[in-house]
Amino acid sequence: MSSVPSAYPVNSQLRRARTGLATRQAVVAYVFLAPALVYFALFFFYPIAKEFWLSLHTGQNADVFTGLDNYLDALRDPRVRHSSWVTALFAVGTTVGNIVIGLGLALLLDRPLRGRVVFRSLLFFPYMTSFVIVALMWKNILDPYVGILNRLLLEFGLPQQYWLTSYTWALPAIIGITIWHGMGYTMVLFLAGLQGIPQDYYDAAKVDGADSWSLFRHITLPLLAPTTLFVSVIGIITSLQDFAQPYIITGGGPADATRLYVYHVFESGFGQLDFGYASALAFLMFLVILVLTVAQLRLGRRGIEY
Amino acid sequence: MNDQPGPGAKVLTYGFLGLFAVATVLPFLYMISLSLQSEAQTMAATPVVIPSSPRWHNYVDIWKLAPFARFFANSVIVAGAITLSHLFFDPLAGYVFAKYEFPLKHVIFVLILGTLMIPFFVRMIPLYVMMSDFGWLNSYQALIVPFLMSAYGIFLMRQFIQPLPNDLIDAARLDGASEFRIYWNIVLPQTKPALATLGLLTFVFQFNEFIWPLIIVNTTTMRTLTIGLTLFNQENFVQWQYTAAGAIILFVPSLVFFLITQRYFVRGIALSGMK
Numbered sequence: 001m002s003s004v005p006s007a008y009p010v011n012s013q014l015r016r017a018r019t020g021l022a023t024r025q026a027v028v029a030y031v032f033l034a035p036a037l038v039y040f041a042l043f044f045f046y047p048i049a050k051e052f053w054l055s056l057h058t059g060q061n062a063d064v065f066t067g068l069d070n071y072l073d074a075l076r077d078p079r080v081r082h083s084s085w086v087t088a089l090f091a092v093g094t095t096v097g098n099i100v101i102g103l104g105l106a107l108l109l110d111r112p113l114r115g116r117v118v119f120r121s122l123l124f125f126p127y128m129t130s131f132v133i134v135a136l137m138w139k140n141i142l143d144p145y146v147g148i149l150n151r152l153l154l155e156f157g158l159p160q161q162y163w164l165t166s167y168t169w170a171l172p173a174i175i176g177i178t179i180w181h182g183m184g185y186t187m188v189l190f191l192a193g194l195q196g197i198p199q200d201y202y203d204a205a206k207v208d209g210a211d212s213w214s215l216f217r218h219i220t221l222p223l224l225a226p227t228t229l230f231v232s233v234i235g236i237i238t239s240l241q242d243f244a245q246p247y248i249i250t251g252g253g254p255a256d257a258t259r260l261y262v263y264h265v266f267e268s269g270f271g272q273l274d275f276g277y278a279s280a281l282a283f284l285m286f287l288v289i290l291v292l293t294v295a296q297l298r299l300g301r302r303g304i305e306y
Numbered sequence: 307m308n309d310q311p312g313p314g315a316k317v318l319t320y321g322f323l324g325l326f327a328v329a330t331v332l333p334f335l336y337m338i339s340l341s342l343q344s345e346a347q348t349m350a351a352t353p354v355v356i357p358s359s360p361r362w363h364n365y366v367d368i369w370k371l372a373p374f375a376r377f378f379a380n381s382v383i384v385a386g387a388i389t390l391s392h393l394f395f396d397p398l399a400g401y402v403f404a405k406y407e408f409p410l411k412h413v414i415f416v417l418i419l420g421t422l423m424i425p426f427f428v429r430m431i432p433l434y435v436m437m438s439d440f441g442w443l444n445s446y447q448a449l450i451v452p453f454l455m456s457a458y459g460i461f462l463m464r465q466f467i468q469p470l471p472n473d474l475i476d477a478a479r480l481d482g483a484s485e486f487r488i489y490w491n492i493v494l495p496q497t498k499p500a501l502a503t504l505g506l507l508t509f510v511f512q513f514n515e516f517i518w519p520l521i522i523v524n525t526t527t528m529r530t531l532t533i534g535l536t537l538f539n540q541e542n543f544v545q546w547q548y549t550a551a552g553a554i555i556l557f558v559p560s561l562v563f564f565l566i567t568q569r570y571f572v573r574g575i576a577l578s579g580m581k
Contacts, residue, residue, distance in 0.1 A: 026408035028485045036399040036418065039455050044421045047432035054432065105326060108319050122327040125334070128564050130514035132532045133553045136539055137333050140340065140546050148336060151353040180330070241425050243517055248536055262427045269431050270521060279431050286428045293423065 051286075055279035070280035079256070080264065080281065087240060087261040090175060095235035097179040099228065102186025107220075109187070110194045120191075124184035131181060135248040138177045139164065164250055170257045174245040186231050193227030194220070229300035236296070237289055261285055341365070341550035348546045364551045371548060374555065376527055377534035384449045384519075384530060385512035391454040392508045393501055399455070400463025401493055405475065421457045426517065434521055448522045449530070453512065459504050466500035467493060510563055531556050 058066045074080050105123060109116060126134060141147050142163040150160045163169050201219050210218070243262045246252045252259035252267070265285070269278030340348060342360035369375055403415055433452055442448040470493065478488045494501075519530045529537070535556055539549045 022407070025406050029402045029406040029408040029411075032398050032402045032406075032485075032489070033414070035395055036455055036460065037414070039395075040418055040421055040457075043433070043452050044424055044429065047429040047436070048424065050432035050435070051428055054435070101326075105323070108323050111319065113319065113323075119323050119327055122330055123323075125330050128510070128560060129334075130516075130532060130556060130560060132514065132516055132536060133337075133557055136535070136549055136553050137337050139539075140550070141333060141336065146349045146544075146546065148353045151350075155352060183326075184330070237425070241427055243427070247520075248539075265427055266517075266521075275431055275435070282428050282431065286425060289425060290423070 051279050051283055054275055055283050056276070058274065058276040060273060061275075064276075066276070070277050071284065073277065074280050074284060079259075082256055083259050083261050083264045086171065086257065086259060089171065090178075090242070090258075090260060091236050091239040093172075093175040094178045094182065094239045095232055097175065098182045098186045098235055099231055101179060101183045102231070103190050103224075103228075105183065105187040106190035106194055107216075109191060120188075123187055126181045127184040129181075131244050132248065134177065134181050135244050138173075138180075139249045142173055165254050167254050167257050170250055170254060174249060174258055177249070178239065178242065178245065182235075186235070189227055189231055190224065193224050197223045225300070229296070233293060233296050233300070236292060240285065240289060240292075337550045337553055340546055341548075341554050343547050345545060345547060349544075361547070364547050365555075368548050368551045368555070371542070371545075372534060372538045372552075373526060374531070374534065374552060377529055377531040378555070380528060381513050381531040384446065385509050385515075387446075387450045388453045388512045389505050389509045391450070392456065392459050393505055395455045396459030396504060397463040397467070397494060397497055397501065398489065399460045400465075401467050401489055403460070403464045404467035404470075405472070405493075418457045418460060422461075430517065430521060433518075437522060444523050444525055444528050446528075449519060449528075452518070456508075459508065462504055463497065463500055466497055470496055506563055510560055513559060 055070055056065060056067055058064050058070065109120060109123075113119070141149050144150055144160070144162045144165055147163070149163070153160045161169055163173050197220065201223075202215055205215055205219060241262050242260055243266065246258050246260045246263035247266070250258040252263050261281075262285070265278050265281045268281060269275050336355075339355060339357060341364055342362065343354055343357045343364075344361055347354045347357060399418075403411070437443055437448040437452075440447075442451075474492050475488055478492055483491075514532060515530070516532050516536075519533050520536075523529050523533065526534075535549070535552045538552060542548065
């Protein structure tokens with residue numbers, strides 16, 4: 001401390017005041033953040049570590065150490081391979097369907113229309129409904145014996161199908177149901193994306209004599225790329241994890257036709273009580289999702305920058 | 307694309323939109339119809355579209371067939387508790403990230419955001435084992451505690467709080483107010499729209515939650531509405547009129563919330579997509 005008091009803070013005083021304030025800020029920040037830190041450590045990061053730990057064991061209580069055996073078994077298990085294949089088909093089918101239909105609806109809605117808000121709300125309806133309700137609804141509609149679809153087909157003398165209990169139709173059916181549920185969401189996202197495209201681009205292009213298709217191909221589609229990327233990344237991630245469809249609607253059948261991956265994990269863990277094996281399966285899927293997401297983001301970013 | 311389309315295009319547009327709108331609404335209407343039919347009607351060879359004598363009594367009967375009142379209460383309790391917790395803890399963390407500087411701030415933020423990438427099924431088995439170790443299986447705690455906060459909520463609140471002006475905060479500090487009081491009395495009241503959105507989204511999402519209650523609960527009295535309805539359907543699958551009635555009952559809270567907050571919901575999702 002200098003012996004002569006000055007009107008302006010001396011350097012050392014300033015520094016001390018600044019670090020005092022900074023320290024106080026940091027302390028308060030950490031205190032306020034403490035609940036969140038504890039929560040995420042306990043319920044997110046610890047479980048991941050534990051999942052990996054569990055995957056290295058077998059037995060009813062997952063207490064017998066088997067190293068990487070679970071992983072090797074999983075990779076060799078034909079049922080796992082089949083499940084992965086079915087899930088991949090499902091993910092691609094629903095994501096592409098959602099994008100195509102969502103974009104189509106958004107394009108239709110992105111015009112001055114009477115009743116625009118009504119249409120938008122109606123189309124969004126299925127998405128804000130719990131998937132459990134959606135699943136039960138369609139389980140009934142597509143039921144081979146009491147479902148209204150088959151009963152109507154019978155009325156009109158058209159051929160019926162076994163739908164959910166048919167080996168050929170079960171997977172397309174749940175893909176269709178999932179698209180029906182999710183198209184409103186992608187539609188809303190694409191609408192927002194479309195509204196972000198400046199009208200001037202279209203006006204300028206039209207002055208140059210561009211037709212609707214060119215406008216779409218060269219202005220709309222490229223400028224929608226960020227939205228499309230977002231929708232496809234989210235779409236793949238979520239559809240790879242879908243569980244309610246097999247559990248509520250089809251039970252994974254018929255003959256494993258709709259045995260989606262997470263359902264297989266669930267069954268192995270809580271059906272056959274092999275937590276170790278189920279954990280290994282879960283961890284494998286986790287890695288796949290991480291890799292896919294990083295890859296999609298990298299590819300997408302390169303495409304957008306160009 | 308704002309120029310007036312020709313009449314042909316207009317017909318096509320309304321046609322397609324109308325078709326899809328019908329496709330989305332029809333199954334719901336059919337569910338309502340189904341819930342008012344008798345068992346025989348639900349299976350009749352000629353499908354009943356509008357039942358001649360609607361059996362409103364189905365909605366009364368259903369409460370006796372399974373403890374739906376209990377299921378409903380459980381869902382409300384669990385979703386409500388989780389929502390309240392989110393509304394308390396998420397803004398607090400969001401505020402810290404928005405208005406404070408401290409070492410490792412960026413690292414911690416990225417880590418927390420990173421949790422959004424973690425699929426639930428990776429956590430579900432370890433969480434189950436944890437709940438089992440705590441002795442919390444089949445309890446309200448197990449249904450609530452793993453979901454007390456979310457990175458999504460924290461991120462949402464942080465984005466909302468960041469642009470708020472600092473003057474009031476600085477003035478309060480000069481006046482000697484404690485940091486928590488500043489948060490509680492000055493910052494929080496300004497975040498009402500974001501809190502409303504977060505509360506709604508959280509409640510609806512948790513009300514419709516399915517996998518976790520399925521795993522954790524194994525007695526009838528603790529089941530939530532989503533699980534209760536599903537199990538009811540699996541055991542009594544022939545009685546579709548009751549399943550339909552149950553589905554409508556499950557649907558009502560979501561519908562009410564949706565109608566009240568239609569604008570927030572759709573705008574909120576659109577905004578989150580633009581990032």
